Amino acid sequence: MTLFKRVAAIVALTATVGASVPVAATAHSSWRGSVVSVEPIEHLTSGELTQYLQSTGMKTEPAKYGADAYRVVYRTITPEGRPTTASGLVALPRRTERSLSLVTFLHGTNATRASTASVSRSSPDRVRSLMFAGAGFAVTAPDLLGLGTGPGRHPYGDTASETSASADQLIAARRLSETLGRSVRNDVLVTGFSEGGRITLSLGRALQRGEVQGFGLRAMAPVAGPYDLLGVELPALVNGQVSPFVATLYLGYFITAWSRLIPLYDDPSEVFLPPYDRVVDSMFDGSHTVQEIAAALPGSPDKLVRASFLQQLVQPTGLLGKRLREADRICTDWTPRVPTRFYTGSADLDVPAANAHSCRSGLDPRGTRSTVTDTGPVDHNRTAELAYPQILGWFTTLTR
Template identity: 55%
Template structure:
């Protein structure tokens, strides 16, 4: 679920590739304007475009150089230009809000093009989102799709990038609406550049974005995203099975304790805002963390700062009573987890599904992927599970995305 792909890979790529070019090679990066960052409570149609500014530009050769850590990625056919969009959407309770994301167009292409929508992994820092972070690997992956001649689309989700408020982490409802409404805004924006978006949408995502991919794919399959429908779905290392796989793995040694602590702290503080898990943090968190943990996830702290503010194990963070709740959920926590796990259980994709996992993943246990495949197959879906072998969480993405880019390129 982690943003480690963004952080680790971005640092590698920035050193190995992007910084070998002058800053201008990555485009004239604009700071958010006052009007761009402003949030209005005035009702506007979902998917309405608020603003668009260019944030990056890369030639085909620069894309190829930047993809060095994704060996086997097909050579780019086009240079690309990335734009930051702000658009109208809704929050968990259906209230109007705004969100940010990127749209990446292949330079020189016009007419009807296919969208590849990429959904990113866990990120607790607004400034690390693809629309505002010039070293974001999520931005790069989206650009690699555009380099094949597709239109790359990637939401920041609510509360990240230039989105107001905190991020509602692992909230299927807003992961889906933010993804859908950016696609609608992208249709308006692309038309201004002579590009019409084809009906079939290719959806992929990593980690948190893997499970968001299933939720968004479900909405497309059900005809809930304007004229668009699901064309292909490829999800990488997602926490699809919280109750049966990810929560148990947080306590039985399959996840690194510090990693599990980070994820559980993020999830419980976020879900408290959306489903209501506690009235006072002291009901859930031990001292001294009860007075600080919610503030760590306000979007202003880096991943390193958050880890420094948390203990090394869930048992040190949570009260004994809540540890028992995490191990044997009941009430609102159980209902929320069941709803989250439905992304692989309550619909039947009409297109083949490709899922990817790694056997040494200590962030999102590979059992999540097996459970998702079983749930979809029980409803008659055509599912292929790709084990990327003895690789960790980030390594799974490194290994999977060259093939996903190649598969999606056939739609260009």
């Protein structure tokens, strides 16, 4: 399809956004996943895509195909179930086959709405998404609620809305691909890094349970995710096992985000220490870079969060404890029927590798369908850099 025809098809698609698109289980409304707008953001030959990937330091084989990528705004729901919109990247390879295997890539912790895959060309999430497209896969990469061009604040760590936003983008991607004369296969290869590692499991669970209408699960590759919040990650954030600088950022983001989901406090000073209690919430409004956030906050959790609340995070009670236990069920209340490969770094000071081992033992006690791959004595981001070329190779073998 020529560029002119692609643009014409996109205009036709966005002109019919009132039409309903079936989504997820019967309890889900038919408008979820309908397309609001589409904007072309990348049109690359295989040579241009290879050059782009290499310029970012990505260690992969040259791109086999060129790729076209789009910023798609689609309809989804808030954590409270109200209608909203979200944005995300959809990429399609330039190959002759009409039917395409589909990869969903889920990004890591991101507090800056302008640094997502659909907005920033330098985003590592766009790089990884286009890496898969260059190998012949259709790709969805949701920005998630409150990031990219979506309204409101990002509900960081909210399993339900992270799953629904990711699922609804699959519906939007199918509609876009069909408008462009392509189709995506039903069984989804799901992978994600850090926060996206958790969503890999929650989305995989929804796909396997048939909760995303028209889609199923083919394989999962979660990378360096905080899967076990109560048993591993929250204690590590508080006891110093996670780098104090990183722990401060994670806790500030997590507490302020969850304060809008459940009643954690009436006033920030009940949880945060002065003078940071006056600024911490505003720093996570999506408009600040990580450098700006770090400059505004202290270097360790004990200088940001009151000791009593740090203890509550380690031994939560009430509604907080209930919600955390529900979040951790991504590792305990289902058994994947597809191959699953966890990837870790033994020197990861953001997300300890024990998260993966704990989660694997809950999901697959006999170890018959899952493995944990140690990428070596490397940090959090380097774990992803080493894991993704391996994941690309594995996904390719699964779809031959």
